[in-house]
Amino acid sequence: MDSKKACILTINIGTSATKIIGFDYLGVEVVVKKGAYPTFHPHPDLSEQDPEQIFITIMFLLKGILNDASFYDKHYVQSIILSSSMHSVLPLDKSGNTLGNAVIWSDNRACHISTSLKGTELGNRIYKNTGTPIHAMSPLSKITWIRENEPEKFERISRFVSLKEYVIYQLTGEFCVDYSIASATGLFNLEQLKWDADAMKFANLDASYFSKPADIFYSELKIKAPILTSLRLDKNTKLILGSSDGCMASLSAGSMRSDQAVVSVTSSGAVRVFGEEYLLDGKGSFFNYILEKGKYISGGPTNNGGVAFEWAARGLGGNYKDLPLEDLMVKLFNEAAKVKEGSEGLIFLPYLQGERAPIWNSNARGVYFGLNITHESRHIIRATLEGILYEIYSIGRSIKRHREFQTIHLNGYNAMHPLWSGIICDLYGMPASVSTYKHAANMGSAMVGLTAMGVYDSLEHSLEIAPEKIMKNPNGKKNKIYSKYYDLFERLTNKLEPEFEEISKLQNDY
Template identity: 30%
Template sequence: MEYMIGVDLGTTSTKAVMFDDQNQVVASANKGYSLYRDLPDMAEEDLDEIFTALIDALSEVVRTAKLNDEDRVAAVSFSSAMHSLIAFDKNWQPLTRVITWADTRAVKYTEELKASGVGHEIYQKTGTPIHPMAPLSKLLWLKAEKPEIFNQTAHYLGIKEYIFHRLFGANKMDISIASGTGLFNIFNLNWDEQALAVTGITKEQLPQPVETYEYETKLRTEYAKVIGIPDDTPFVYGAGDGPLSNLGVDAVKPGVAAITIGTSGAIRVVADEPVIDPKGRTFTYALDKDHWVVGGPVNNGGDVFRWARDNMFDAEKSTAALLGIDSYDLLTKIASEVPAGSNGLIFHPYLGGERAPIWDANARGSFFGLNHQHTRAHMLRAVLEGITFNVYMVSLALEEVVGGLKSIQATGGFARSPLWRQMFADIFEQPVTVPEAFESGALAAVIVAQKALGKIDDLYEISNFIGKSNTYQPDPENFEAYRELAPIFIRLSRQLQSEYENIANYQRKHSN
């Protein structure tokens, strides 16, 4: 039997999932690593920790599957977090750790680029909003504040490209990851001259752009032995985690949106060509050259729920551990006892700045409307509603660009919460469908590998493997509360924006 492994390179962990020839899960392994926040606005990862996690995850799934001599791993394919940047010298020695999408130290240079008007010109060609998340901004920061690194750098890669370089000696980047750098022209599928000129780097410092279906087959022997696979096993480059998430939940038809809430979150739809928002609110990233994912990412998703748990519900967290139940299940039960709208309590979830819809790295979170009747339970439900309202704001911008939404496919950690799924259905007033396949990113990577190797003709084959789905219908009883609160949430976010920079600068000034 032939097996394939889908690898999901995430922000805080790497997961490897082995599928059989019917795309059923055979084995999986998940290996975590740290996200370093040693300084204000920093969010970095260690290269060796990530590489070790990858090798450990791959070797564990191969070992767990207990393949026979006649069985083989036909391919390994990748989904990867986007927007990371690593600098290397001429000898390929790293000069930085992995600077992740969550790192916002480039905020000053991002705002200057936006104010100049050049940023919007670059956005119109690259499809990546001007924001500190993007390598474009990170390069401006490196040039200004780390010139000793900037001047030594001979090569720039992202985390997946580093993995492939270490495994194969390659220097390539798939067009999906490239389309999220802010440096890649999505219309001519090459590095953009204006973006390069602004950052002060050259094409020679960047990898060769390749199709999603490109693969390598000369795995270094020492790694092949440790993993337990032949050194000629194809490793397919795959794509970014956002575009693959749409594929993984079969949200590739017009009007079908994929909503993902993990640590962060996003809402995305697929178009057959790049679509640029005149107001610069949405991204356009490649799945492949014929499928373009248009949407908006939010910084604040499940990590805000975790913040609420750790800072307001420590006792309940301990109780859940003693009872052997999931602490988030206990918390959603508490939140479910509060009526829709949290009795007029609104939460803006901008604990980590924000990307879509406001694209303001200085944004900060807040509760609004607190009065004597509100309890921790109200605050908890308001947190979940605030995350949802924020994604709803993104959807309004998305509808302006690509047209109305017909239905929602849900994936990520929130998709396991019946309360949260119903909340999305009620606020969006759209059916929310949760596919049975929770390993959607890894499955999508495997589907890409099957197309790369000629085993299937097109990506739509994935619809045969999604499995059963649960659909949550909007509850009209909750419409009135959410219809009244959503405009307040939106207006308030705009009014507060004039003070976000001031409070953010105060926090940076007084940070320990």
């Protein structure tokens, strides 16, 4: 191995695909592989994924990398680190076998569970302890739904894990969860760094149903010998526990300052801020995830980021709809760029999958408002994009009421596009830096992994490998236009709350 360069493989288990990217110890990308898989929606409120398909995809990608002579002739893998999306729930029996599909973050089946708990004395205490909003997204609500609606299945369940934990179990035979993923469950006490007693009581469970929590640098798990042999990995290859995709993407911004917000838009989207204290308000509006002990990432997520635009793209693609998705998106971005700010009087409420921050309403629904006979598909495409970003902006506004920030950093494959980043910059009316590297979660994972390996002595020092940035300044005239449209967007969202509730009931009645 003397002639080969050591590298770290980063595995990001995303909502629509897994990306495996190798980095050398200077933070330079050396290999990229991506594999997609579906999300199943047997009902508009249900979102599920097949854990076996995801694990097979990961193994297929690893095989593709490690059997490629152009990679293994030059590099050897010293460690593997994982990140993933948050809030997934997968029930297992006592033998570790899956009991159905994984329920993922966008699933709203537990809406009534969270509605009945939120605002109660117990609900407020759980939020204060865990930092996770009381919402259908949280594993706390999803697990309670299973207990109440599928009692026979619940009796067979021995453990609840996330998709990331399931992959780790398949690789090592052990159940372990990082503090970051644990802190997204609504079941983990941020101060005590253990499963929360109040949340356990509400779910009618104990800690034996959950994995051993550990910090994101933990590397004591051993990859099973048959896996090492199959992948042609050295027996000393380390598996580093890693973090959530949100924490990793925020870290890749290259700054851990509390006066900067990180805006990410991938399948979903989020606005996040760093802090040495977590961010709570009287309404339970903000998430709080542990990056490392004493360092938190707080903010708000949206259910309807890139996935909402992809929905519109497939329906409005016209002559382009048979193109591969990435090519289709570029064509539609170009069409949208020909339309003026405000889409000539058309506004889109992007709540196709209900909504998380800042309205936390699982019953919210999508609406096009202002359609007239002069509007064409390009106006609808532009309005769809703007509606998604009005929602992203609304999250930032809610954070700003409690923690001031002066600049924004944009990452995620959608937010980095010039049209998206320009609108975000103009909406916020403040300077923005845009990452030049689109795989933000993988880059953040490399930072954590290299710190765990001792290449860097702290996460702060690992920031030196952060990608370069492009600076953008807002257009004052466009900011004023967007401010007026955003005000209408916000009023429509608030006014339609009773109608969202009613249409949800009608849908579920028939």
